[in-house]
Amino acid sequence: MLIDKNSPLPIYHQIEEYIKDRIEKGELKPGNVLPSEREYSQLFQVSRMTIRQAINKLVNDGYLYRKKGSGTFVAEKKFEQALQGLTSFTEDMKARGLTPSSKLLHFEIIPASPQVAATLQVAENTPVYEMKRIRLADEIPMALETCYISANLVKGLTEEIVSHSIYKYIEEKLQLDIGEATQIIESSLANETETELLKIKKGSPILLIERCTFLTNGTPFEIVRSSYRADRYKFISHLKR
Numbered sequence: 001m002l003i004d005k006n007s008p009l010p011i012y013h014q015i016e017e018y019i020k021d022r023i024e025k026g027e028l029k030p031g032n033v034l035p036s037e038r039e040y041s042q043l044f045q046v047s048r049m050t051i052r053q054a055i056n057k058l059v060n061d062g063y064l065y066r067k068k069g070s071g072t073f074v075a076e077k078k079f080e081q082a083l084q085g086l087t088s089f090t091e092d093m094k095a096r097g098l099t100p101s102s103k104l105l106h107f108e109i110i111p112a113s114p115q116v117a118a119t120l121q122v123a124e125n126t127p128v129y130e131m132k133r134i135r136l137a138d139e140i141p142m143a144l145e146t147c148y149i150s151a152n153l154v155k156g157l158t159e160e161i162v163s164h165s166i167y168k169y170i171e172e173k174l175q176l177d178i179g180e181a182t183q184i185i186e187s188s189l190a191n192e193t194e195t196e197l198l199k200i201k202k203g204s205p206i207l208l209i210e211r212c213t214f215l216t217n218g219t220p221f222e223i224v225r226s227s228y229r230a231d232r233y234k235f236i237s238h239l240k241r
């Protein structure tokens with residue numbers, strides 16, 4: 001009844017779907033330990049190899065994770081982040097019913113380096129804000145962001161403002177229109193700083209996102225390098241032909 005041995009769908013795939021279904025229905029909750037391979041193999045009357053195949057797939061897809069010596073556990077659900085639409089972290093979290101917050105680690109006005117100046121289309125040594133923030137949702141660290149913002153364009157930033165939403169300040173207080181951004185996404189493994197600040201294990205998967213954002217008049221105003229937890233995020237895009 002749980003699996004159909006005559007189905008053209010491979011058995012391991014049916015088991016995978018069964019476990020996923022239990023997670024989606026909330027019968028298996030994040031942090032719950034999964035029944036052992038032996039228990040599942042008795043339940044489904046299939047070999048432990050088949051069970052392992054299903055579980056390996058679910059571990060790779062981020063539904064489950066293994067803890068050495070303790071077993072296999074249900075992972076926290078990943079956030080689905082749309083790749084179209086230029087939104088801020090604050091907006092993204094609020095849209096999910098979560099409370100966004102930031103922990104400001106660094107905030108300073110510095111002379112633009114040649115690289116930052118070229119991207120922000122300002123002269124070298126022009127003042128730019130340099131800041132580092134941990135972005136949290138319901139107090140859980142989600143991403144680490146290092147940001148360079150043109151100080152001559154986005155005037156009056158303070159530690160207080162950047163501890164909340166920068167985009168809100170730009171649009172509501174400065175009345176500047178944010179237009180578009182280019183974004184590059186790469187995969188990486190957490191380094192020591194990311195491990196410590198994001199409270200994840202060393203070598204956990206990370207999504208590195210570099211965004212350059214422009215006002216509607218085409219002027220670039222920010223460069224942001226973010227490290228997002230790949231165990232909590234997946235990116236979705238809609239493709240049309």
Ligand code: GLP
Nearest residue numbers: 088089090165166167168211224
């Ligand atoms: C996201 C983007 C950043 C942007 C930030 C603004 O995190 N990846 O590039 O700077 O949103 O967020 P907020 O307005 O909450 O400060």
